Amino acid sequence: MLNPLRRRSPLDLPPVAKLVAYALLVGWAFVVLFPLYWLLVTSFKLPIQVEGGPRYIPFVDFQPTLENWRYIFVDLRSDTLRPYLNTVVVGLTSSVLALALGASAAYALVRFQYRPRVGVIGLFVGCLVGVALATGFGVPLPVSIASAVAIFAILVATIARRFRRRLGNADVAFWLISQRILPPVAVVIPIYVFFQRLGLLDTWQALIITYVATNLPIVVWLMRDYFSTVPLELEESAAVDGASPYRIFRSIVLPVSAPGLVATFLFVLVFAWNEYLLALFLSSARAQTLPLTVAAQNATRGPQWWYMSVLILIMIIPVILVAIALERYISRGVLVGAVKG
Amino acid sequence: MESSASSSPLDPRGPALPTGPGLLDTTVPGGVVERRRVGFEAILAPRNVFLWPALLVVLALSIFPLFVSLYLSLSRLQFTANGIDIRFIGPSNYQVLLFGSEQVHLIGLLKEPTALGWAVFVGVAAVVGWAFWRAIRGGTAGFGLVLRGLGGIALLSLTWIVVHTIFATGGRPGTLLVTLTYVFVGLVVQYALGLGLATLATLRLPGRRFFRVVFLLPMMITPVGVGYLFQMLTDTGKGPLLPLFQAFGLYHFTWTTDPWLARVAVMVGDIWQWTPFLFIVLLAALEGQDQEVLEAAHVDGASRWQAFRHITIPAILPVSTTVILIRMIEAFKIVDLPNILTNGGPGTATESVTLQAFFDWRTQALGRSAALAYVLLILVTVIATAYVNLVRRRVAAS
Numbered sequence: 001m002l003n004p005l006r007r008r009s010p011l012d013l014p015p016v017a018k019l020v021a022y023a024l025l026v027g028w029a030f031v032v033l034f035p036l037y038w039l040l041v042t043s044f045k046l047p048i049q050v051e052g053g054p055r056y057i058p059f060v061d062f063q064p065t066l067e068n069w070r071y072i073f074v075d076l077r078s079d080t081l082r083p084y085l086n087t088v089v090v091g092l093t094s095s096v097l098a099l100a101l102g103a104s105a106a107y108a109l110v111r112f113q114y115r116p117r118v119g120v121i122g123l124f125v126g127c128l129v130g131v132a133l134a135t136g137f138g139v140p141l142p143v144s145i146a147s148a149v150a151i152f153a154i155l156v157a158t159i160a161r162r163f164r165r166r167l168g169n170a171d172v173a174f175w176l177i178s179q180r181i182l183p184p185v186a187v188v189i190p191i192y193v194f195f196q197r198l199g200l201l202d203t204w205q206a207l208i209i210t211y212v213a214t215n216l217p218i219v220v221w222l223m224r225d226y227f228s229t230v231p232l233e234l235e236e237s238a239a240v241d242g243a244s245p246y247r248i249f250r251s252i253v254l255p256v257s258a259p260g261l262v263a264t265f266l267f268v269l270v271f272a273w274n275e276y277l278l279a280l281f282l283s284s285a286r287a288q289t290l291p292l293t294v295a296a297q298n299a300t301r302g303p304q305w306w307y308m309s310v311l312i313l314i315m316i317i318p319v320i321l322v323a324i325a326l327e328r329y330i331s332r333g334v335l336v337g338a339v340k341g
Numbered sequence: 342m343e344s345s346a347s348s349s350p351l352d353p354r355g356p357a358l359p360t361g362p363g364l365l366d367t368t369v370p371g372g373v374v375e376r377r378r379v380g381f382e383a384i385l386a387p388r389n390v391f392l393w394p395a396l397l398v399v400l401a402l403s404i405f406p407l408f409v410s411l412y413l414s415l416s417r418l419q420f421t422a423n424g425i426d427i428r429f430i431g432p433s434n435y436q437v438l439l440f441g442s443e444q445v446h447l448i449g450l451l452k453e454p455t456a457l458g459w460a461v462f463v464g465v466a467a468v469v470g471w472a473f474w475r476a477i478r479g480g481t482a483g484f485g486l487v488l489r490g491l492g493g494i495a496l497l498s499l500t501w502i503v504v505h506t507i508f509a510t511g512g513r514p515g516t517l518l519v520t521l522t523y524v525f526v527g528l529v530v531q532y533a534l535g536l537g538l539a540t541l542a543t544l545r546l547p548g549r550r551f552f553r554v555v556f557l558l559p560m561m562i563t564p565v566g567v568g569y570l571f572q573m574l575t576d577t578g579k580g581p582l583l584p585l586f587q588a589f590g591l592y593h594f595t596w597t598t599d600p601w602l603a604r605v606a607v608m609v610g611d612i613w614q615w616t617p618f619l620f621i622v623l624l625a626a627l628e629g630q631d632q633e634v635l636e637a638a639h640v641d642g643a644s645r646w647q648a649f650r651h652i653t654i655p656a657i658l659p660v661s662t663t664v665i666l667i668r669m670i671e672a673f674k675i676v677d678l679p680n681i682l683t684n685g686g687p688g689t690a691t692e693s694v695t696l697q698a699f700f701d702w703r704t705q706a707l708g709r710s711a712a713l714a715y716v717l718l719i720l721v722t723v724i725a726t727a728y729v730n731l732v733r734r735r736v737a738a739s
Contacts, residue, residue: 013544021541025552028538031613032558035570038581042573054581101395108391128404172396174729177666179403181721182410183674183695185702186714189413190406213402216395218667222622225659229629245387263625266557267618274563276677291563298569305573312566319561323554330553330625 043068043309050305068306072314080293080311086283087290088318090204091273094211098268099261101212102219103227105176107249109169109220110227111235116172119163120156127152173224176217184277192281206282207289211272218271219264226260227253259330266323273319290315414711434712446689446697447713449506449515458508465500469493492727495720517720519604520693524672527611528665534612535619536661540649542620543627553624560617568681571610575682600690603683607691610678615671619664626660627653662732666725673721 013021041057042050044064055061072080108114127148134144191210192201200206230253238248254261276291283289294311297304414434419426437443444451454462476489499521506512514522542553562570574580630653638648676695679685685692685700692700694717702710 018544018546021544022546024537025541025546025548028534029552029555032555034581035574035613036558038574039570051579053579054583056581101398104391105395108388112388112391114388114392125404129408132405132408170729172392174726176396176399177670178722178725179399180667180670181673181725182407182718183676183698183714185676185695185699186410186711187403187406189707190409191402193409194402194405209398210402213398216399220395221663221667222660225663226625226629228659229656245391249391259625259628263621266621267560270560273561274566276563276565291565294563294569295565303569303572305569308566308569312562312570315563315566316558316561320554320558323557323561327550327553330621331628 039309039312042305043313045306047304047306068310072307072310080314082286083288083290083293084314086204086207086287087273087315090207090211090287090289091269093204094208094215094272095265095269097208098212098215098219098272099265102216102264103223103254103257103261104249105216106220106223107227107253109173110224112169114169114172115166117163118165118167119159121167122163123152123155123159173220176220180214180217188277188281191278195282201282202284202287204287207279207287210278210282211268211275214275214278215268215271219268222264222267223257223260226257226264230256262326262329266319266326269322270319273315410711410714413708414715416708418705418707420705430708434708435716437709438712438716443709445513445515446692447515447517447694447716448502449518450511450513451502451505452509452512454504454509454512458504461508462500462504466497469497488726488730492723495723516689516692516694516697517716519691520673520675520695520717522604523608523611523675523693524669526608527615527672528669530608530612531616531619531668532661532665534616536623538616538620539623539627542624556620557617559614560621562614564614564677565681567610567614568677571606571613571678571682575606598687600687603687603691607675607679607682610682611672611675614678615668618668622660622664623657626657630656666728669728670721670725673717 041055041064044058044066045055045062046065046067049055049062058064130151131141131144131148134147135141195201195206195210198206200209234252234256235248238252243251274291275289276295279289279292283292290311294308294315297307297311412429413427415431416427416429417434419428438447473489473493476486481489502518503514506514506518538556542549542556559567574582577583577586634652635648638652643651674695675693676699679691679693679696680699683691685696689697694713698710698713698717701707701713
């Protein structure tokens with residue numbers, strides 16, 4: 001049996017430092033796991049066992065019961081399983097889409113130079129406001145959009161070019177992240193109206209589109225930094241061999257950035273999986289997601305901690321599985337191997 | 342704020358790079374060399390195909406809410422028999438929040454500062470004045486100078502609020518300062534913990550993969566769930582920490598009656614939940630480092646600390662600045678935890694600006710709710726702009 005504390009490489013720590021590091025890791029693991037342990041034991045308690053004061057160890061401090069699990073899976077059955085399915089579909093689809101669109105945009109912002117004109121942007125926003133105002137005053141939407149496009153085209157060709165000031169990639173990126181600043185409570189009503197007009201309320205599509213849009217800025221920002229560490233020589237040599245930009249992106253840049261992709265994916269998945277306020281507005285019966293089910297356990301009698309514990313536990317299991325499956329890609333050597341291979 | 346040729350303010354290779362090799366597409370260092378394309382080919386050039394789908398999705402879902410909430414913040418909504426009556430009332434929602442009856446709630450109870458308070462204010466004013474003078478001496482002019490001036494004024498106003506609420510007898514901070522406290526304490530602690538844990542998790546210790554997955558767990562719980570979980574844990578009658586409280590002689594006390602204890606409880610929950618985000622992003626950055634450089638440094642006799650300071654820190658600096666910005670923007674929107682854990686109390690002591698907006702929204706004061714959201718939008722935009730510009734300069738200089 002190998003001694004786990006033995007030094008294998010000059011970069012390894014001496015044994016004493018390893019013990020200290022290990023103690024710190026275990027300490028934080030305890031901080032993380034104790035609340036989760038409390039969820040687990042609470043899920044096997046009867047209400048009276050929760051209310052009577054802290055009881056820590058099943059079979060010793062209290063007699064565990066499957067009553068809460070039975071309630072969630074048998075009594076509620078479809079009211080648990082339907083939100084579960086919705087959460088899985090919406091979470092995975094929106095995260096994959098956000099990652100695909102966001103990684104492309106991040107790559108574009110790292111490799112190409114964009115110099116949008118302030119005049120054109122101002123004109124574009126002006127036309128959008130015009131459309132919104134006109135629609136508000138009763139002009140049919142197709143008419144206002146068509147006239148806005150015409151006005152935009154004419155003005156771009158004539159006036160907008162006179163405004164010389166241009167923006168750069170950094171400004172595009174900052175605009176993207178600034179779209180996350182407004183708190184959800186301020187945007188739910190407009191977004192609700194938006195999807196109502198499209199007839200998409202209470203559907204997967206509405207939630208997926210919303211989560212893709214809200215997650216994109218984060219994907220772009222994180223992936224921009226990971227992409228900027230990819231050596232240019234790799235891409236140049238592929239370009240010399242005649243690979244298209246799409247091919248280079250797919251076959252070289254993405255595989256080399258695997259750690260960053262995985263970290264980003266986990267984060268946006270978690271966000272879409274757990275989002276509460278937007279889901280509250282955009283879904284009611286059919287497309288309801290699990291965070292709403294958890295919040296619904298706060299009845300007039302006070303929070304039903306025992307039911308919540310069950311729901312929170314079953315809710316994080318799929319995310320844990322994804323994390324376990326993807327964790328291996330966050331490890332060193334990926335980049336080095338690609339450069340040498 | 343110069344619009345430099347750099348594609349990324351946080352790029353480690355400085356402002357000259359990366360412009361992309363001429364081979365890939367249309368740019369070379371020093372100028373734009375556009376291969377002229379026409380018609381559909383111009384629209385479907387890779388540079389557009391890569392970028393525009395993302396921009397359009399974000400634009401479609403953000404520009405409409407942005408204008409609608411701006412309009413709502415300038416109007417009063419009334420629910421009448423015929424539906425909703427929206428009346429434009431100008432800036433009076435903002436006036437109520439900043440100077441009127443809601444001032445105590447948002448900004449705080451303002452009292453005459455103590456001597457220490459005045460000293461702090463004078464100190465900050467001196468620093469701001471000195472920085473501004475240096476900017477003028479350094480040749481900053483025009484737009485950049487205006488931006489710096491606005492930033493200085495914002496900082497001074499904030500200091501003025503701090504000394505009139507916290508450094509004043511009888512004063513009391515409002516939701517604005519409470520939110521700022523959450524954000525800055527949370528950020529510092531989360532970054533320190535996240536970086537420390539990520540460094541430890543890169544060591545080749547047994548059980549490494551176990552720790553890496555376990556450390557992510559808090560982030561996976563829905564924020565509403567974290568609120569109820571911490572409500573359970575901090576309950577002084579039936580929570581698991583009861584023996585701990587009793588050991589300190591605290592039986593059946595209610596920590597929720599002490600403003601600072603309640604705020605600390607909210608911050609602990611926030612730190613517990615979001616340290617994993619910084620952990621995983623920094624872990625990916627650490628693992629993405631070139632190991633050969635570190636080994637070479639070791640061979641050359643560099644100590645572990647020197648290697649960390651001069652190789653690892655610069656390597657993870659871009660990702661660090663990004664992750665701090667993202668976490669900061671998210672942290673300003675903190676709402677679920679104080680809502681569930683303390684319901685904003687005692688009084689309004691643990692209320693964040695977003696929670697205040699949420700309460701207003703729930704009582705159908707939609708105009709004031711939107712105005713609060715816009716106050717937050719302006720504040721965060723100022724801070725984020727200052728952060729990006731200051732950090733961009735630092736990273737470019739190093």
